[in-house]
Amino acid sequence: MDAAAAGRALGRRLPSAARAFGVRRPPLVLLVLGLAVGLAAALPALYLVFAVLDDAGGARDAILTNRTLGLITRSLGLAVAVTAAAIAIAVPLAWLTVRSDLPGRRIWATLLTLPLVIPSYIGAYLFVSALGPRGALANLLGAEQLPSIYGFTGAFLVLTLFTYPLVLIPLRGALQRMDPSLEEAARVMGRSPRDVFRSVVLPQLAPAIGAGGVLVALYVLSDFGAVSIMRFNSFTRDIYIAYESGFGRTEAAALGMVLVLVMLVLFAVYARVRAARALHRATPGTQRPAQPVRLGRWRWPALAFCSAIASVALVLPVGVLLYWATKHISSGLELGALATNSWHSLLAAAAAAVAASLGAIVVALLSVRYPSVVTRIVERVGYAGYALPGIVVALALVFFTTRVALPLYQTLAVLVFALAIHYLPLAVSPIGAALVQVPPRLEEAARGLGRSPLAVLRTITTPLVASGVLGGGALVFLHALKELPATLLLAPIGFDTLATDVWHQTSFGFYEASAIPALLLLLIAAPPLYLLSAKGSVAS
Amino acid sequence: MLFRRRPASLAALGVLLAGLAACGSSEDDKTLTMYSGRISPILSPAVKQYEDASGFDVKTRYGDSPALAATLTEEGKNSPADLFFAQDAGSLDAVEKKGLLLTLPADILAKVPKRFRSMAGKWVGTTGRSRVIAYGEKVKRSELPDSPLALTDERWKGRVGWAPRNASMQGYITALRLVEGGDVAKQWLEGMVANDVQTYDSNIPIRDAIAKGEIDVGLINHYYVAEAQAENPDYPVKVHFPPKDLGSLVNTAGVAVLASSDNREQALKFVRQMLSDEAQRYFADSSKEYPLVATVPGPKELTPLADIPAPDIDLAKLGDLQGTLKLMRETGAL
Numbered sequence: 001m002d003a004a005a006a007g008r009a010l011g012r013r014l015p016s017a018a019r020a021f022g023v024r025r026p027p028l029v030l031l032v033l034g035l036a037v038g039l040a041a042a043l044p045a046l047y048l049v050f051a052v053l054d055d056a057g058g059a060r061d062a063i064l065t066n067r068t069l070g071l072i073t074r075s076l077g078l079a080v081a082v083t084a085a086a087i088a089i090a091v092p093l094a095w096l097t098v099r100s101d102l103p104g105r106r107i108w109a110t111l112l113t114l115p116l117v118i119p120s121y122i123g124a125y126l127f128v129s130a131l132g133p134r135g136a137l138a139n140l141l142g143a144e145q146l147p148s149i150y151g152f153t154g155a156f157l158v159l160t161l162f163t164y165p166l167v168l169i170p171l172r173g174a175l176q177r178m179d180p181s182l183e184e185a186a187r188v189m190g191r192s193p194r195d196v197f198r199s200v201v202l203p204q205l206a207p208a209i210g211a212g213g214v215l216v217a218l219y220v221l222s223d224f225g226a227v228s229i230m231r232f233n234s235f236t237r238d239i240y241i242a243y244e245s246g247f248g249r250t251e252a253a254a255l256g257m258v259l260v261l262v263m264l265v266l267f268a269v270y271a272r273v274r275a276a277r278a279l280h281r282a283t284p285g286t287q288r289p290a291q292p293v294r295l296g297r298w299r300w301p302a303l304a305f306c307s308a309i310a311s312v313a314l315v316l317p318v319g320v321l322l323y324w325a326t327k328h329i330s331s332g333l334e335l336g337a338l339a340t341n342s343w344h345s346l347l348a349a350a351a352a353a354v355a356a357s358l359g360a361i362v363v364a365l366l367s368v369r370y371p372s373v374v375t376r377i378v379e380r381v382g383y384a385g386y387a388l389p390g391i392v393v394a395l396a397l398v399f400f401t402t403r404v405a406l407p408l409y410q411t412l413a414v415l416v417f418a419l420a421i422h423y424l425p426l427a428v429s430p431i432g433a434a435l436v437q438v439p440p441r442l443e444e445a446a447r448g449l450g451r452s453p454l455a456v457l458r459t460i461t462t463p464l465v466a467s468g469v470l471g472g473g474a475l476v477f478l479h480a481l482k483e484l485p486a487t488l489l490l491a492p493i494g495f496d497t498l499a500t501d502v503w504h505q506t507s508f509g510f511y512e513a514s515a516i517p518a519l520l521l522l523l524i525a526a527p528p529l530y531l532l533s534a535k536g537s538v539a540s
Numbered sequence: 541m542l543f544r545r546r547p548a549s550l551a552a553l554g555v556l557l558a559g560l561a562a563c564g565s566s567e568d569d570k571t572l573t574m575y576s577g578r579i580s581p582i583l584s585p586a587v588k589q590y591e592d593a594s595g596f597d598v599k600t601r602y603g604d605s606p607a608l609a610a611t612l613t614e615e616g617k618n619s620p621a622d623l624f625f626a627q628d629a630g631s632l633d634a635v636e637k638k639g640l641l642l643t644l645p646a647d648i649l650a651k652v653p654k655r656f657r658s659m660a661g662k663w664v665g666t667t668g669r670s671r672v673i674a675y676g677e678k679v680k681r682s683e684l685p686d687s688p689l690a691l692t693d694e695r696w697k698g699r700v701g702w703a704p705r706n707a708s709m710q711g712y713i714t715a716l717r718l719v720e721g722g723d724v725a726k727q728w729l730e731g732m733v734a735n736d737v738q739t740y741d742s743n744i745p746i747r748d749a750i751a752k753g754e755i756d757v758g759l760i761n762h763y764y765v766a767e768a769q770a771e772n773p774d775y776p777v778k779v780h781f782p783p784k785d786l787g788s789l790v791n792t793a794g795v796a797v798l799a800s801s802d803n804r805e806q807a808l809k810f811v812r813q814m815l816s817d818e819a820q821r822y823f824a825d826s827s828k829e830y831p832l833v834a835t836v837p838g839p840k841e842l843t844p845l846a847d848i849p850a851p852d853i854d855l856a857k858l859g860d861l862q863g864t865l866k867l868m869r870e871t872g873a874l
Contacts (some may be wrong), residue, residue: 067869132754228705228741241705241874244606245630245865249613391607398611402618410601410620489611493573493599504602508579509744509767 038378047396051253121225167212360427427472434468577605665792692731766828
């Protein structure tokens with residue numbers, strides 16, 4: 001999210017005493033760390049600058065064709081549609097799984113987040129197998145041929161179903177942190193539940209919805225797997241074609257730059273649209289957990305809605321995967337390799353999640369608590385790595401590592417580093433959203449009582465944003481689990497992960513064999529997701 | 541929490557990564573590093589033959605040929621790779637153009653016909669694959685045209701699949717441009733698009749779509765069907781080698797030695813091994829590709845390599861795809 005805008009808004013409301021305490025000026029340590037993280041996150045964009053300057057004429061030619069505008073329009077159109085649909089799905093799911101007495105809501109929360117782990121190219125392939133013109137559904141219905149799902153429809157469907165958890169996760173965190181006394185007050189004043197939701201709850205959730213929405217939009221812009229299988233001609237697909245033609249370094253870099261610019265414009269619009277207001281609670285005392293809302297007879301439609309989403313986004317793909325897996329299992333399993341690959345996936349993804357979370361705490365703190373031009377640049381540059389296709393991030397790391405850190409090249413260290421900067425915004429945004437809900441007054445009080453800025457950070461701020469950190473770390477973990485282009489190019493030779501295993505199998509056309517590593521990805525992702533959803537009201 | 545845990549976790553991460561860095565960079569004299577765009581089930585048995593014969597280990601990084609070519613380009617002289625095994629001539633050509641490949645000695649180049657290697661002697665083809673029209677059960681052999689150019693006919697409307705992103709497909713269009721002229725290529729592309737050709741990502745999805753009946757015919761490389769038939773003799777897709785208009789154009793997979801290799805002699809031995817009768821026979825038997833070394837006969841079931849009309853152009857020009865991509869974009873094929 002653009003935490004800086006929120007920070008600025010907060011800044012205007014801070015009592016002038018806060019400025020006297022020096023709250024507005026970041027401690028030097030934090031600033032230095034922030035710049036280091038910013039520089040690291042800027043590497044993919046810097047690489048593009050190098051590549052473009054290498055052949056500026058070629059880059060200009062690549063951009064100035066009549067295709068570019070059309071492709072951007074198509075990609076943006078898809079991004080906007082998917083984002084809107086993802087929000088429409090995630091808002092009711094988040095409310096139901098946090099605030100209502102929906103039966104089994106923690107399990108629902110886990111199940112409904114899992115689709116995020118299904119790599120989009122696998123998801124798209126599964127959808128084509130199941131819902132394609134001659135797919136399983138056509139067979140089941142005895143239809144000769146179903147309407148084609150290729151093109152916009154298919155890309156929209158697949159990307160929506162596999163990205164809405166990007167909104168769901170931060171939204172659940174925000175709901176858990178929200179002070180119920182505001183709603184209660186509104187209820188006591190005679191507002192209807194619907195009115196309370198619209199006028200009290202929704203505004204509080206806006207930062208989380210915005211943050212998640214931006215992540216969805218950027219994911220769609222950078223996605224290659226789903227659009228390529230669904231045959232939707234997007235901007236990223238063009239970047240891949242440029243690389244595939246073997247000569248396209250300049251062209252790919254030029255198009256990548258355009259993507260970064262589009263992202264910056266997207267941010268500028270988002271920052272303007274967003275309402276700037278203070279979102280932390282104003283009353284003294286300890287926050288109480290909210291009382292779950294009784295659904296009553298609404299329980300059934302609620303359950304039906306959750307089941308419907310879970311069946312298309314999870315049960316359907318997992319069902320196809322299980323079917324393939326059982327067909328494949330008879331030809332024997334390499335359990336040793338599967339175990340090693342699972343361990344590798346776990347190791348790389350967990351290390352990337354820790355590294356990205358640490359970096360993200362720094363970035364989020366700077367942009368929310370100490371907004372300035374510098375911190376805003378640091379934050380926005382961080383998003384470039386996420387908006388760019390994985391292959392660009394991977395090649396950027398190849399470029400820089402072989403030039404400045406050759407001994408580290410193709411070691412796990414560089415892979416983890418690449419994954420961390422690629423997915424940094426996934427951690428920044430929930431942490432930023434959490435931070436906006438933490439009253440700066442607490443920090444000011446602690447400073448006033450003589451605590452050092454670092455001690456305040458450690459004892460006050462960090463525990464209060466713990467749910468944001470967990471949510472952010474989980475998002476990075478889930479993405480890193482399935483990451484492919486960077487892992488293929490940067491991992492030590494022989495360091496196979498479940499995702500590369502899936503890729504190997506599908507590139508041989510062995511879709512059935514790819515089902516087993518794909519299912520293991522889901523199995524590995526489930527426990528952390530469950531723990532996350534079982535955390536309950538973390539903010540207390 | 542942040543600043544209490546940070547040093548500890550960073551230190552732990554550092555130790556872990558340093559350990560992995562150490563084992564990653566432990567350069568053993570008896571090791572070659574290869575980047576391969578060919579998949580491991582096809583390549584690794586041939587690599588094993590080399591390892592057994594030489595006592596060397598080959599560490600192979602698998603990936604897509606173009607992505608690996610891009611990686612080699614970014615690595616430049618600091619590349620850890622000794623060898624590059626690519627799925628298509630275009631990727632080899634891209635790395636050659638950056639001046640990163642070693643000129644191969646005459647004894648290696650002499651084993652492979654001129655049209656299947658780099659003009660400057662920087663890489664050699666190892667096996668050939670022919671473009672074919674693959675067809676499903678609803679199509680009779682007699683209905684199939686002699687030339688892919690005839691697929692713009694009304695009767696094939698919406699029934700044909702192609703993969704415009706695929707290097708072999710682009711190679712075919714380049715050959716068409718160079719031999720028949722840009723106008724013929726342009727007309728064909730426009731005709732195909734107008735005829736509602738179905739676009740796929742690569743060869744395998746086309747083959748699978750024919751098997752499922754989504755489409756009736758597709759333009760792919762011959763060996764994908766051979767692979768599927770090896771798994772399942774009743775596989776419902778067959779191949780037709782269209783004799784006219786370069787319809788069964790032969791493309792090549794090939795191998796090159798990086799100029800930056802510190803183990804050039806062994807790397808060259810590896811290349812020689814790939815062109816040995818043993819390896820060539822293995823490729824012909826397992827993946828049903830054309831061996832390129834004259835002493836090894838091709839798979840019996842295929843049209844002999846010598847009978848496939850070859851354009852009088854060098855394969856290096858096929859690597860020059862800019863014009864083809866431009867044409868494909870203009871016509872809406874890409």
